[in-house]
Amino acid sequence: MKVSQDFSGALSTFAYFIASGTHYMLQDIEYIDLFGTEPSAIEMVFAIFANVLEMDEEGKVLNFTYAQKRATDYLKSYCSEYIVDPPFEEWETTLYGPPKRDR
Template identity: 40%
Template sequence: MGHLPVDVRASLRLFAYYLANGTIDVDLLDGVDYRPALFQFGSPLEQVFAIYCNVLQVDANGEVLNEADAQYRVAQWIRAYCDQSYQVEPPFQAWETELHGP
């Protein structure tokens, strides 16, 4: 069994760092401290990682093509989760929020 490409692992590591640090898309989430809402229970955090991984695109060489787009879609979900007046545009498609695995 192979490993995830290095570029994908680096992207996931940085995403986790920004998420835990409170710095995911600072423009969209300015003034929103999402960490208590996401980290208190596992389900919101699980959804965040599902969206990130579902949106992330990788080329044939294993290089990440759209890291900023994946982070932005997560930021939109976080904003909507923390601020119910926020409208996600474009709305999420089912494949973006799908949870995979057991």
């Protein structure tokens, strides 16, 4: 089974705006340098986005804006004194390992 086109679009759109420094939820937050110096912060942003994202049985993304908000809230709190509300739950910030190399 492949990921849905809706999921693929959500992920690539989020990745583009994060990587380009133009995400509308991150105005006035200086974070682009983290890509070269603190990749674990960027890893957590994408982990939160993926963990929070919900899809229906057909793969249609149900909460794209909310998943972006939770992920960008992490980045805001990492780069400034922003306080995430509500605080992250453990399941939102869980990092999963990669699949086996033969897949």
